[in-house]
Amino acid sequence: MNTNWDLGEERVKIEKASEYLSERFQERFQNEKFEPRALIICGSGLSGIPDKLNKDKLEPLVIPYELIPGFKRSTVPGHSGNLVFGIMNDYPVVLMSGRLHGYEGNTIQETVFPIRVLHHFSKGGIKTLIVTNAAGGINSEFKPGDIMCIYDHINFPGLAGLHPLKGPNFDDIGPRFLALSDAYSHDLRKLLFQTHNELKMDRPLHEGTYFFASGPTFETRAESRMIRILGGDSVGMSTVPEVIVARHCGWDVLALSLITNVAVIDHPPSGKIDTPVPMDYGKASHAEVLENGRIASKDVETLISTFVGKLHYRE
Ligand code: HPA
Secondary structure, three states: OOOOOOHHHHHHHHHHHHHHHHHHHHHHHOOOOOOOOEEEEEOOOOOOHHHHOOOOOOOOEEEEHHHOOOOOOOOOOOOOOEEEEEEEOOEEEEEEEOOOOHHHOOOHHHHHHHHHHHHHHHOOOOOEEEEEEEEEEOOOOOOOOOEEEEEEEEEHHHHOOOOOOOOOOOOOOOOOOOOOOOOOOHHHHHHHHHHHHHOOOOOOEEEEEEEEOOOOOOOOHHHHHHHHHHOOOEEEOOOHHHHHHHHHOOOEEEEEEEEEEEOOOOOOOOOOOOOOOOOOOOOOOHHHHHHHHHHHHHHHHHHHHHHHOOHHHHO
């Protein structure tokens, strides 16, 4: 937690970053009208989403995080760090290609800073957050490669005090005590399931509760069992802080977990037996997460880009 959190200073940082984006917009779009309506945060293995932008309609504007005042860079292999403005299926969007995690050493405010900046910059034009993540499967029905639409979450670090809205509140943006019982839009989830049916996608699309763990370790067996008992269906190290701040900004949220591995739930083999199941059976690895993310990513990208093309109904 950043103990030097100061709302005034934070506003100045947000305004500075937003001014920088305005200048880049002015340079690039001049007379063209381009106003992004949705932010898509591309998680692990979903870095190909920028290829779904219609370059013939509008050459995307790519702004590296390191050029934007106050933005931190992503340090995770497999994530880049660019804001990309463009058109996806006739809908104007901005992509965060590469996201910021707390486990990289960013404060929780730094991980949500891009949302605050884009809210300020778009002057209320952005109304939707679409966010994807890689996650471990906790629900016993889930297999690597499945997709889960998030309909609720457990903010474990948040319940213990590591919360993105802790500290002084931006009263002009959202309430001090934000309700989260409606965090994941029912309309958007319906539209996603409809899109999945229309595409006749074989890859299963589940619905469930995402458990946010701060990472960077994968869970122990006992932790995975605890998460299952508490009602988590998937577990990952991101998304929830961004979702909370997006809801605080009044945006609607659609969030997906790509199940990249399944949790090991059984107790470890006992030291009292000679020939146990090997200890490393089912053990999670970042390589497995990236590989399963890569295999499923084409479908997730198709699902998301088709879905985005249907967002016009909300205008
Ligand atoms: N646990 C936490 N985060 C993850 C996992 C996992 O098993 N897989 C991908 N991200």
